[in-house]
Amino acid sequence: MTYEATKEAKSIAKFHERYYNKDMATFISKSREDTENFARAYAKTLRAGDVVLLDGDMGAGKTVFSKGIAKGLDIQEEVTSPTYAYMNDYDGRLFHYDCYRIESVEQAEQLGLADYFDMGGICLIEWAQNIAPLLPKNVKRVKIIKSGENERTIEY
Ligand SMILES: Nc1ncnc2c1ncn2[C@@H]1O[C@H](COP(=O)(O)OP(=O)(O)O)[C@@H](O)[C@H]1O
Numbered sequence: 001m002t003y004e005a006t007k008e009a010k011s012i013a014k015f016h017e018r019y020y021n022k023d024m025a026t027f028i029s030k031s032r033e034d035t036e037n038f039a040r041a042y043a044k045t046l047r048a049g050d051v052v053l054l055d056g057d058m059g060a061g062k063t064v065f066s067k068g069i070a071k072g073l074d075i076q077e078e079v080t081s082p083t084y085a086y087m088n089d090y091d092g093r094l095f096h097y098d099c100y101r102i103e104s105v106e107q108a109e110q111l112g113l114a115d116y117f118d119m120g121g122i123c124l125i126e127w128a129q130n131i132a133p134l135l136p137k138n139v140k141r142v143k144i145i146k147s148g149e150n151e152r153t154i155e156y
């Protein structure tokens with residue numbers, strides 16, 4: 001690995017240590033619908049101002065999960081992946097982030113991505129490791145692991 005890659009891997013490892021070491025419960029989803037329904041129920045446990053880090057590889061089901069969250073919050077608008085916008089604002093009630101393409105913390109700061117953490121809505125953040133230094137101290141975590149073709153292990 002190059003020096004930069006090593007540094008990157010270390011900072012991601014640190015991120016996981018900080019955010020994923022605590023006790024988490026597990027839900028096994030057997031279908032897309034399962035994941036969406038689980039997320040819908042999970043949304044009911046959230047409070048205004050909560051910041052949720054939504055972790056998982058490409059195709060794990062983060063967007064499916066986000067659609068369920070929005071339904072659980074009674075948001076009528078269809079949730080789509082904010083890949084190019086970095087963040088989609090649903091009525092100030094749900095701020096859905098995709099930080100996959102964020103290249104630096106400075107860029108994230110310039111985009112004002114941290115400004116929404118305390119605006120009273122729920123923040124749902126994909127690829128949060130790319131903005132780790134900007135995250136508030138108290139966050140909730142959801143991790144989706146592809147454990148089969150149509151099976152997903154959801155840690156929350
Ligand atoms: N149990 C499951 N839960 C969620 N998605 C599933 C499941 N099984 C299969 N899938 C499929 O996996 C894909 C997940 O896509 P998506 O939510 O866009 O992933 P991500 O946003 O994490 O990149 C969808 O095509 C979905 O139909």
Ligand SMILES: [Mg+2]
Nearest residue numbers: 062063081126
């Ligand atoms: Mg997605």
